Amino acid sequence: MFSELTRDRFRRFKKIKRAYYSLWILGVAFAISLFSEFVANDKPLYLRYQGRSYFPALFFYSGQTFGGRYKTEADYLALKRNEEFQKKGIMIFPIIPHGPLHSYLDMEDNPPHPPSGTHWLGTDSVARDVLARLIYGFRICMVFSLLLMLMGAILGIVIGGIQGYLGGTVDIVVQRLIEIWSSLPFLYVVILVGSVYGRSFILLLLIMAIFQWIGLSYYMRGEFYRIKNMTYVKAAKALGIGPVRIFFRQILPNALTPLITIMPFTVVLGITALTALDFLGFGLPPPAPSWGELLGQGLKSLYAPWIAISTVSALFTTLLLATFTGEGVREAFDPKSEYRIE
Amino acid sequence: MNREPLLEVEDLTVCFDTDEGTVEVTDKVSFEIFPGEIFGLVGESGCGKTVTALALLKLLPKPGSRIISGRSFFDGKDILSLSSEELRHVRGKDISMIFQEPAAALNPLLTVRSQLMECFEYHESHGNKEEMVLDLLHRVGFPDPERNVSSFPHELSGGMLQRVMIAMALLMQPTLIIADEPTTALDVTVQAQILELLVEMQREMGTSILLITHNLSLIAQYANRLAVMYAGRIVEKSDLESFLSNCLHPYTHGLLEALPDLRAERPELHPIQGQVPQPKDYEEGCRFRERCKYAFERCIEKPDLFVHGDGQEVACFLHDKEAQ
Amino acid sequence: MNLLETKRLNAFFPVRGGILHKVTAYVKAVNDVTLKVGEGEIVSIVGESGCGKSTLGLSALGLVPVTSGEVFLANNPIDTRRPGSWKPFRKDFQIIFQDPFTSLNPRHTVYRILSEPLLVHKVFTKKTVKDGIANLLEQVGLSPDYMQRFPHAFSGGQRQRLAIARSIGIRPKLIVCDEVVSAVDVSVQAQIIQLLMDLRKEMGLALLFITHDLSLVKAISDRVYVMYLGKILESEPTQDLFKNPQHPYTEALLNSIPTLDRSRRPQILKGEVPSPVNLPTGCIFRGRCSYAQERCGERHPDLLRRNNGLVACYFPF
Numbered sequence: 001m002f003s004e005l006t007r008d009r010f011r012r013f014k015k016i017k018r019a020y021y022s023l024w025i026l027g028v029a030f031a032i033s034l035f036s037e038f039v040a041n042d043k044p045l046y047l048r049y050q051g052r053s054y055f056p057a058l059f060f061y062s063g064q065t066f067g068g069r070y071k072t073e074a075d076y077l078a079l080k081r082n083e084e085f086q087k088k089g090i091m092i093f094p095i096i097p098h099g100p101l102h103s104y105l106d107m108e109d110n111p112p113h114p115p116s117g118t119h120w121l122g123t124d125s126v127a128r129d130v131l132a133r134l135i136y137g138f139r140i141c142m143v144f145s146l147l148l149m150l151m152g153a154i155l156g157i158v159i160g161g162i163q164g165y166l167g168g169t170v171d172i173v174v175q176r177l178i179e180i181w182s183s184l185p186f187l188y189v190v191i192l193v194g195s196v197y198g199r200s201f202i203l204l205l206l207i208m209a210i211f212q213w214i215g216l217s218y219y220m221r222g223e224f225y226r227i228k229n230m231t232y233v234k235a236a237k238a239l240g241i242g243p244v245r246i247f248f249r250q251i252l253p254n255a256l257t258p259l260i261t262i263m264p265f266t267v268v269l270g271i272t273a274l275t276a277l278d279f280l281g282f283g284l285p286p287p288a289p290s291w292g293e294l295l296g297q298g299l300k301s302l303y304a305p306w307i308a309i310s311t312v313s314a315l316f317t318t319l320l321l322a323t324f325t326g327e328g329v330r331e332a333f334d335p336k337s338e339y340r341i342e
Numbered sequence: 343m344n345r346e347p348l349l350e351v352e353d354l355t356v357c358f359d360t361d362e363g364t365v366e367v368t369d370k371v372s373f374e375i376f377p378g379e380i381f382g383l384v385g386e387s388g389c390g391k392t393v394t395a396l397a398l399l400k401l402l403p404k405p406g407s408r409i410i411s412g413r414s415f416f417d418g419k420d421i422l423s424l425s426s427e428e429l430r431h432v433r434g435k436d437i438s439m440i441f442q443e444p445a446a447a448l449n450p451l452l453t454v455r456s457q458l459m460e461c462f463e464y465h466e467s468h469g470n471k472e473e474m475v476l477d478l479l480h481r482v483g484f485p486d487p488e489r490n491v492s493s494f495p496h497e498l499s500g501g502m503l504q505r506v507m508i509a510m511a512l513l514m515q516p517t518l519i520i521a522d523e524p525t526t527a528l529d530v531t532v533q534a535q536i537l538e539l540l541v542e543m544q545r546e547m548g549t550s551i552l553l554i555t556h557n558l559s560l561i562a563q564y565a566n567r568l569a570v571m572y573a574g575r576i577v578e579k580s581d582l583e584s585f586l587s588n589c590l591h592p593y594t595h596g597l598l599e600a601l602p603d604l605r606a607e608r609p610e611l612h613p614i615q616g617q618v619p620q621p622k623d624y625e626e627g628c629r630f631r632e633r634c635k636y637a638f639e640r641c642i643e644k645p646d647l648f649v650h651g652d653g654q655e656v657a658c659f660l661h662d663k664e665a666q
Numbered sequence: 667m668n669l670l671e672t673k674r675l676n677a678f679f680p681v682r683g684g685i686l687h688k689v690t691a692y693v694k695a696v697n698d699v700t701l702k703v704g705e706g707e708i709v710s711i712v713g714e715s716g717c718g719k720s721t722l723g724l725s726a727l728g729l730v731p732v733t734s735g736e737v738f739l740a741n742n743p744i745d746t747r748r749p750g751s752w753k754p755f756r757k758d759f760q761i762i763f764q765d766p767f768t769s770l771n772p773r774h775t776v777y778r779i780l781s782e783p784l785l786v787h788k789v790f791t792k793k794t795v796k797d798g799i800a801n802l803l804e805q806v807g808l809s810p811d812y813m814q815r816f817p818h819a820f821s822g823g824q825r826q827r828l829a830i831a832r833s834i835g836i837r838p839k840l841i842v843c844d845e846v847v848s849a850v851d852v853s854v855q856a857q858i859i860q861l862l863m864d865l866r867k868e869m870g871l872a873l874l875f876i877t878h879d880l881s882l883v884k885a886i887s888d889r890v891y892v893m894y895l896g897k898i899l900e901s902e903p904t905q906d907l908f909k910n911p912q913h914p915y916t917e918a919l920l921n922s923i924p925t926l927d928r929s930r931r932p933q934i935l936k937g938e939v940p941s942p943v944n945l946p947t948g949c950i951f952r953g954r955c956s957y958a959q960e961r962c963g964e965r966h967p968d969l970l971r972r973n974n975g976l977v978a979c980y981f982p983f
Contacts, residue, residue, distance in 0.1 A: 008361070231768040234729055239783040239832070240756030249782075253773045386851035387822075485938070499938055500715075529714035529939075530878065534922040534932040556852060559924040563932065586926060600856040602881040604925055607905070609885040613856035617821060 012332040019328020022321040033139040040132040042099035043076050044091040057094070077102075096120070098129035100136040100289035112297075112304040122306040124297050130307060133289040134314050140290055141318070144205060145270025149263060151209035156216025161255065163217070164224025165247055171221070182214050191282050199285045208273060216262065223255035230254075261333050264326030268319055275315065291315055347374035347415075348550050349398075349437075349518055354412030356390070356397050358621070359405065365621040367393050369574045371412070372647075375518065380544055380551045382561035384597075385571035388618055391554050394571075395520050397422075399433055416518070435465045438511040442523040444503035448495045454479075454506050455491045461513050478509045482539055501532035508536070512543060519543075520552045525560070537564050558597055562586060567653075570594050573619055573629035581653040590656040592634045628658070636660055667741060669840045669872050670726060670759070671702040675735035677718075677725040681943055691943045695721040697896035699735075700969070703840060703874050708866070710875040710883040710904075712919075713893035716939060719876045720764070722893070723842040726874075727761055728752035740839070757787050760833040764845035766825035770817040776803075777813040780832055787836045798835070806831045806861060823854035827861065834865055840872040848877070859886060880923055884908055892916050895942055895950045897966070902975030912972060912982040914955045949980070957981055 014020050032039060043056040049066055056076060063074040066085075079085050098104075098119065104127045107113060111127035121130040159178075163171045190207055197203060227233060228251065236250050277283030278292025286293065291311055298308030354371040357364050368390040375381045385391045396402050398414050400422065413420045421432060433439075441447040449457060458475045467474070479487035482505045495503060504524060511519050521540065525533035541564055543549050553565055561568050561582075568585060570578040570593070578591040589595055593614075602609035616633035625631070627642040634641070640659045647655040648662050677696035680689040695718040703709045711719045724730040726737055732746035739759055745751040752759075763769040770779055780799045784790045790798040800810035806827040817825060826846060833841055843862065847855040863886060866873060875887060883890055883904065890907045892900040892915065900913040911917045921933040937954040940946055946953055948963040955962070961980050969978040 011361075231763050231765055232771040235761070235763060235769050235829070235832075236771075236782070238727060238729055238756065238761045239786070239836070240753065241782060241786055245786075250771055254771070386853060501938055530880075531714060531918065531922045531935040532938070534924070534934050537924075537932075538934060557924070558852070559926055562926045562928060563924040582928070586928065597853060598926070600853050601926070602856075602885040604881045604884060604908075604923065605927065609881060611856040611859055611885055613860050614853040615857075617823065617854075618851070 016328040022324035040096035042102045046092040048090040098132045100132040103127045136289040137291045145267040148270045149266040152212035155213035160217030160220025164221040348377045349375040350415040355410045379566040382565035382568035383554045389571040390574040435514040437518045438516045440521040579655040668702040671738040673736040675699045676733040678733040708873045710887040717893045718896040758839045760838040761842040802831045822850045842874045912977040
């Protein structure tokens with residue numbers, strides 16, 4: 001399915017241990033974070049009460065289900081402390097029995113609390129568990145970046161590809177439009193649109209994607225121009241194969257190569273951008289567990305260094321691993337290492 | 343003929359490191375070049391002739407290749423064991439090289455004059471350098487040197503560029519020029535001009551030329567002696583007259599037959615069946631065995647170069663006189 | 667019937683210069699060329715690099731823009747201003763390119779490369795195409811086991827075979843062979859040519875064979891056109907060209923080829939090919955011709971019928 005060329009490159013990538021392991025670690029961490037609700041949650045995974053099974057992590061149960069008075073979601077932590085329940089019921093919590101949004105205000109000192117047996121990385125200034133927030137925040141970061149990359153790629157490929165393939169007037173006109181578009185001040189647009197329509201994950205993603213694709217379109221345009229003149233494309237034309245088919249089946253697969261080398265760095269970019277926006281307060285709306293927000297808190301509460309330290313470490317490690325992966329990919333795809341004996 | 347050879351290559355074996363492991367690209371290549379002669383090294387692409395030439399001046403890419411064994415005696419010294427400092431004095435001065443693609447071998451950012459003058463920085467010379475350059479350009483037939491010496495490579499044609507390369511190769515009056523496919527990238531009319539020029543240099547200055555090519559007709563016209571390479575090995579060595587009247591190795595025979603003969607009314611084409619093997623698939627035994635009409639049981643072994651008459655050697659069991 | 671015919675075909679490429687990229691001159695790659703190829707004929711176009719022979723082949727098939735002149739495919743006039751007008755003829759008029767290393771898409775398997783034209787032109791259906799490809803591969807001397815391999819696993823000669831298989835699968839009537847053996851070794855050249863000849867006998871193909879190698883021309887062609895700087899200087903049946911060349915350039919070309927006959931040394935044709943942008947006035951070969959006279963400086967001679975062929979010279983042999 002994959003061409004020999006691709007398999008060669010993958011083999012080379014595997015040989016670069018630093019990159020290969022980074023990718024594995026990131027991959028595994030991402031996979032785990034996708035199931036954050038099963039890793040860190042203030043709701044138990046499994047609850048047995050009066051002979052019946054419940055899965056609070058997945059489903060909503062009102063307090064009345066368990067003999068409480070209110071129809072709002074049951075307070076599982078209170079339930080845990082209930083003596084009656086302790087005798088008759090079973091609760092299985094995930095490894096980190098804290099959620100990212102729950103404020104543990106009934107602890108002894110004032111928040112932020114330093115790391116302890118219950119809260120491994122302490123709590124932030126509103127008494128939310130830092131570790132849980134980091135884990136959920138990781139998921140948000142990665143999903144955001146990957147989606148951003150995907151959307152940027154689709155737009156970049158289509159527009160850049162059309163520019164390169166058709167050339168001529170179409171290329172010039174679109175190019176000028178792109179130049180105008182890219183001179184829009186990105187940050188102001190984000191702030192503006194955010195204040196008009198309210199901030200949200202989707203909105204942020206859309207706005208960033210609209211600016212992101214430009215860089216890739218330059219690459220794609222160049223690649224399409226280059227490949228368009230390759231002999232095998234001329235051969236396809238001479239065989240009577242139509243232009244649409246040539247675009248998608250002859251040129252596009254060959255043009256995607258720079259895309260793969262850019263991918264890891266786009267992820268890095270996405271994470272940094274989102275974190276920066278959140279830090280400034282223009283990103284995701286509270287109480288979303290984002291790293292930028294944590295960083296902001298960390299800066300304000302330097303007397304509680306665990307917030308800043310843990311967030312910075314997480315950020316640093318993630319970006320480092322992604323960069324290693326990116327370097328590995330770039331090296332594996334380096335055409336200079338593909339040589340022949342003459 | 344009791345002349346001392348100018349260059350004596352002995353058992354040159356080169357290996358390349360590829361993704362699939364180490365492959366041996368040349369296998370105990372040996373030949374001699376005498377002063378003032380044109381020696382042809384013939385073979386198709388992939389046979390190892392260019393690698394041999396590059397190895398002689400230690401120009402092989404590093405990392406990625408190694409000279410496993412072999413010696414190359416020039417002027418009494420083994421070049422392959424010289425230090426890089428000493429080697430630098432040999433290159434360009436005693437032995438110089440002409441490459442196949444003149445446009446690729448010249449720096450696109452330097453004028454012809456700059457490139458030629460650059461040679462003087464590394465080797466001693468006496469006299470007016472500017473004059474020497476112009477004089478040499480005249481001699482190699484470079485059109486209108488006074489004006490064109492200030493041109494950049496992209497402004498000149500292939501033939502002109504090749505003349506510049508030859509001028510560069512001749513500047514220090516070397517005793518040996520290695521010409522690696524010097525005319526393959528040029529038209530047939532220009533090819534004739536360039537080769538005549540090389541022959542002239544040989545006559546006037548007594549330079550020896552190692553002419554590497556896949557074109558047997560060129561060798562037939564211009565060389566004094568030749569060696570044929572196939573799959574990393576020398577399969578035949580001969581002087582030219584003997585070669586043309588009686589070529590020995592089945593491969594060489596096949597090559598000659600494959601050339602359409604312009605003298606015939608309707609030239610016929612006789613292809614050699616099969617394909618040249620890849621270095622990673624090289625056998626120990628005779629590497630031409632699979633394609634050879636005359637192969638027999640013994641060919642599974644590696645044939646040495648058997649002597650056949652005066653001045654001819656062939657690596658083929660058909661000519662192993664002792665066995666017969 | 668003439669399968670392919672051109673009348674006064676011109677393909678000029680503009681040269682731009684200056685800050686505003688204005689057109690300063692034209693490279694007249696194909697300059698007033700009239701030629702024809704009949705059914706089942708092998709016609710060669712021979713000339714040195716830069717003479718425009720490849721451009722001629724490409725422009726006749728509409729793969730390179732035509733500036734002016736007429737093109738007829740199977741007696742149908744083509745509207746050379748519209749690239750789409752060649753489309754109905756793609757099936758019957760094929761081309762094989764020079765460089766075997768770039769004419770096959772490196773990311774496609776052999777199966778995909780060969781099946782695409784077969785399916786597009788409905789020669790086979792999705793069900794029958796696999797057998798069709800197996801047959802094609804055998805026809806060109808390759809094993810059907812190679813179907814799932816990628817181009818880079820093959821040598822130059824094998825790739826040219828693949829390119830040939832790709833073109834003959836749709837049963838064309840004429841194939842333009844653009845320097846198809848220039849990039850492969852001598853021993854392989856003979857194989858490829860042999861293959862083309864066999865296929866031609868089987869299928870009744872016509873070939874427009876573009877090359878710089880005169881010995882190949884002599885071996886296979888019925889007729890030859892000699893090209894220089896975009897113009898046809900001579901056109902003859904093959905035997906006549908080699909026995910009695912009429913144009914000084916043809917003679918010079920024949921004399922500069924090295925042969926195995928050591929008594930016949932290649933002769934030098936002095937000078938260089940002039941720049942195709944600034945063509946000399948008068949006969950384009952004048953600057954290098956040993957027989958040039960005053961008349962040659964006035965105007966480039968027309969291509970006129972003489973003996974068995976055509977020659978553009980005021981003083982032919």
